[in-house]
Amino acid sequence: MKIAIAGAGGRMGRTLVRMITEGGHGTVSGGLEHPDSPALGQDLGTLAGIGELGVAASADRDAIFAEADVVIDFTLAEATSLNALAAAEAGTAFVVGTTGMNPEQQARIDEAAKTVAVMQAGNMSLGVNLLVQVTKQVAGALGLDWDVEVVESHHRWKVDAPSGTALMLGKAAAEARGQDHDAVAVGGRYGITGERKKGEIGYAALRGGNVVGEHSVVFATDNERVTLGHIASDRSIFAAGAIRAALWVADKPAGIYDMIDVLGLKSDG
Template identity: 55%
Template sequence: MSDLKVGIVGCAGRMGRMLVKQVTQTEGCSICGGVEQTGSDYLGKDIHGLAGLEPSGITVTDDTTHLFEMADAIIDFTAPATSVAHAKLAAKYQTILVIGTTGIAPEEQAEITESGQKTVIVQGANMSLGVNLLAQLARKVAGILDDEFDIEILEMHHHHKVDAPSGTALLLGKAAAEGRGVDHDAVADRGRDGITGARKRGDIGYAVLRGGNVVGDHTLIFAAENERIELTHKAGDRSIFARGAVRAALWAQGKPAGNYDMMDVLGLEG
């Protein structure tokens, strides 16, 4: 069986370079191309060279359509509007699309979901095995503990991150809400400032920290009178997200068109 031909959009960015390296080092797949925005200083550069690998002769282009035509799978950690456009291209060319983009608005998600009717789209707010296990734990623990236990989520990321709370924090909050059988958006408290009054029972609170080069720290807290349970995941390197994304691309081979997530890829109970 021939290697899965993988293309990387945003291949010159920090995550893009990590993805190039991970694909190259993973059995069963290989890099077929990568794109950057028109006018980028990286156009024409060797894609493997940018990732610190031996040059391969595959250069960065701005022809996204051609990449979707020739690739078996595309991995996308870009921006919400860009991921929507990529989902439409994936649907047109029957290309597997793995999306790790966060901060996607409901109306944008609806467009991505529609594209998933025509091709395989695997989407994850966080691609790491550890975080998805944590989400499963969040769901189970929240289902066991009643609302005498307040749920708070604390997350910290590097100072370049543009969305808050992080997609991973929201993933954990939504998992906890599912465990309790409540509507996440109805109980989410995404920011406190000034005289806010007492905490509302049953809410899921979020606290956000930004600074330095922190890859991603997340702590889920269940706090009651005289006791507290804390579940924490700390990412030390972006390679954990790249490994998960490449695993998702390989898993997606031969799957029927549809919208999948990392729980599907990892075989975890929803």
């Protein structure tokens, strides 16, 4: 299978190139970078520290998508949304790990999914997706009498908050409680905010150092709390999930899928 990487010169891109090559999961057919990137023209294997692969980072979006069976994208929201249009044009399956989409950007991805298979997830790790499922179960069982707070920590370079994973968790809780997530979400508190309203789902985002990713969901009521959590210590877990998703989605019909589909965890219950 021919797999291309959007953002091939970044931290996640280099990890993906290395793991695809060393794991025998397929062939790295191309690497997309923006026109001003210092990685442009460099060999992807050299960038990943595994020796030359004979494939250079390129800014030619159309050529990259035309050559690949599937493209994995961990870049920035605007670039990813444009890449989705290129995927649809080329008929290439698309794996989206980018977070922080605004409605217009998400609409482009949704439109592409009418033509090609798109796997989109705020987090690719197995552990996190299990946490999402457990969060849904616990929130449904406890109901609105328990307050829900989502706390996440990431490295200083992360550009969006709350994280895509935090939003996955909050939305899972809202769905289980029969709530409109956007109507009850509170994205940070500062100053005189007044008392907490019943049914709110609060978010707190911490940024600093090189933290890969930590997430907790706190359920609190009078005299007791339940805390569910996940800690990522190496970004390779996200790369491994993305590669698994790429292998899974490459031959799927047009539509939008998530990691619950990939992992076979979806149920009607």
